[in-house]
Amino acid sequence: MRPIYLASLSFTALLCVACSNPSPATWSYEDARSRANVPPDQAYPELFEAVQGKQLFTDQKHFVDALPKRDPSKIRADYLARRDSADFDLNEFVKDNFIESGQAQSPAPQPGVPIKEHIDNLWPVLSRTYPHVPRYSSLLPLPLPYVVPGGRFREMYYWDSYFTMLGLEQSGEKAQIRQMTDNFAYVIDTYGHIPNGNRTYYLSRSQPPFFAYMVELQAHIEGDQAYGRYLPQLQKEYAYWMAGAQALKAGEAGKHVVKLADGSVLNRYWDASATPRQESWLQDLKTAGQAPDRSRQEVWRDLRAGAESGWDFSSRWLDDDKNLATIRTTSIAPVDLNSLMYHLERTIAKACETIQNSPCTQAYGQRAAQRQRAIETHLWNAEGGYYVDYDWQRNRQRPALTAATLFPLYTGLASAEHANRTADAVREGLLRPGGIATTQVNNGQQWDEPNGWAPLQWVAVEGLERYGQTELARQIGSRFLQQVQAVYGKEDKLVEKYDLSGQGDGGGGGEYELQDGFGWTNGVTLKLLQKYGG
Structure with missing residues (x-):
């Protein structure tokens, strides 16, 4: 396997990197969850709003990725005590109290190198190892090495990672595929779902559920025993997406689940928070201000749900194709999400079959069949001849x-x-x-x-x-x-x-x-x- 490079941020020296990879049995889920820091907008809200509102940094993600040099509660108290002073300088205060996340990371160009060789050379550049993170960091630790997308995206993202893993297989990096799959199993066990990315401010939402495809890829590499090994995490992720389904009445929605008038159960994108996204705080504030007929919280949750979809942003979620303030993501049952949920149900049935659990195989097979019927009934546009999304609030495609x-x-x-x-x-x-x-x-x-x-x-x-x-x-x-x-x-x-x-x-x-x-x-x-x- 290629060497794993540490993240090239300015606080790399503060990291404690494990010398060996722990097995899933030794991971401390409770410890990781209890030590996760609160997001920056909660740790020092007044300072956060000042920095983002005054656009101290061009990219709103820059400050939420910065590392506090000391206890955030003390930074907050100090800021509140000093901010009204005539000689107070916000820029200097931030420099004194935070280690910046650094500029967007870009690999060095390699003129004349064939594209396949260039990509093979990129994997170690994009690899990170963070079994421990600096105190007060917004980064969430992961026990094993992983690959980040690149640029401003310095953390592991959910659905990005599956397509990255397809390339790792082509490059012969099969060990890293297993490591990344184990990382995702770890975060499911730790947080109850796979967050958008391994940052504290992403914990309120997930992304398109491709974990079942990662398990399928691992099974292709090592055999069907992989299905049984990840069955608990597959079921736990499924429970996250289906939470509250049993209590819904026809025409109702709760979290990620909607029940249509005929009793069909489908999924939607949703976020547990209804505040501006920390990494796009100013943009979300402005967008909500352009929707006078709606509550700001409603717009913010729809923006966050749009981020969970991975399509952030698209006319798919808008009432007016040209106006982001008309976003209605949570009102839509998307065809891609429900297709992925079908695949998740089929994968769980397959995993149950490999451990000879017939009742489980039958139960998830039935759920997949029911979802397939619901998709063909409600998401198939017979006139146009293609699959579409469904507006469950307005009962129309x-x-x-x-x-x-x-x-x-x-x-x-x-x-x-x-x-x-x-x-x-x-x-x-x-x-x-x-x-x-x-x-x-x-x-x-x-x-x-x-x-x-x-x-x-x-x-x-x-x-x-x-x-x-x-x-x-x-x-x-x-x-x-x-x-x-x-x-x-x-x-x-x-x-x-x-x-x-x-x-x-x-x-x-x-x-x-x-x-x-x-x-x-x-x-x-x-x-x-x-x-x-x-």
């Missing part, structure tokens, strides 16, 4: 065609007829010179036109191939691969998202500058290179 329409094909729940019609709709409405478009709306949001994202390209390729649509899959995969190579040829880097209009540029829009690194692009690129060649 949201007719927009998006790349999420391919998730029922990816997870294998679509009928052959519906899969073929979906392929026709995608070919007609979403195929672009650089791959598959995320949506058909161009509004400045990063999960809309003209941007294309690596994970959605892979979902499209795998889903279409599963149903025999190999030519369309090849067009999408090879076009995106050409786009990645075009940007790499010009700039010697891989980036988070791409402009699919065919100009050979990286993507734009959203709340922050285009990031390079980049975990999931690296992973999908290696898979596409293996499938379609150079």
Whole structure:
């Protein structure tokens, strides 16, 4: 295995790195949970609001990742005592009391290096080891090494990691795949779910549930015994997403679960908090201020739920395609989330089968079958011929065609007829010179036109191939691969998202500058290179 590099932050010297990897049996879940620090907006709220509101840093994530030099309660008290003094300087106060998180981390360009070799060389650069973190840090410790996306994203992210792991497999880094899967099992046992990322301020939400796919990948490497080993965590994650389902009446929703008028149970994105996101505090404050007919808390929870979806942000969640303040994420039962939940149910049934637990296999198989029927009933747009999201509050479909329409094909729940019609709709409405478009709306949001994202390209390729649509899959995969190579040829880097209009540029829009690194692009690129060649 390649050497693991420590994070190159300015407080690296403060870290205590374990010399060996603990087994799951020795991890102290209770200790990790009890020692997790409160997020910065709760530890020193007045200072937090001052720093974010005055935009001391261009990126709102910068301050929440900074490391307090001393007890946050003492920093807060000191700030409150001094802030009204005539000679008080907020910049100096922050410098005196925090170790900054550093500039966005970008790997050094390697001109002339073939793209596969460049990616292979990136894995150690993007690897981190944090079994212990500095006192008062917003980072959550993980017992084993992991890979971060890159750029401003210095922590492990949930759904990013699966697509990164696909690339690690192509690079022969199978030991690191096991380590990352074990890390996710650890956080499920520690916190009851997989947070958006391993930061305290991400604990209130999760991300698209790809843990079952990670287990499936590990089982592909070592055999079906992997299913049984991770069965407790698979079931615990399922319980997190389904919490409160039994108590719901028709037409009600609770946390991540909704019950439709006919009794069908589906899932939605949701966040336990209804405050501005700490890492986007000022943006969320301004967005809520542009929605005078709604409570600020409602808008903030919908923004947070949009972040949990991974599509932050997209016209998928908006009533007005051009206005982020009309976001209604929690009112929507998304087709991609429910397809992933179907796969989670099928994976748990498979895991129960490997340990010869027939009642468990049957129970989760029935749940998967019920969800499949609900998706085909409520999320299939018969007129358009593709899968859509469902507005459970208004009891109607949201007719927009998006790349999420391919998730029922990816997870294998679509009928052959519906899969073929979906392929026709995608070919007609979403195929672009650089791959598959995320949506058909161009509004400045990063999960809309003209941007294309690596994970959605892979979902499209795998889903279409599963149903025999190999030519369309090849067009999408090879076009995106050409786009990645075009940007790499010009700039010697891989980036988070791409402009699919065919100009050979990286993507734009959203709340922050285009990031390079980049975990999931690296992973999908290696898979596409293996499938379609150079």
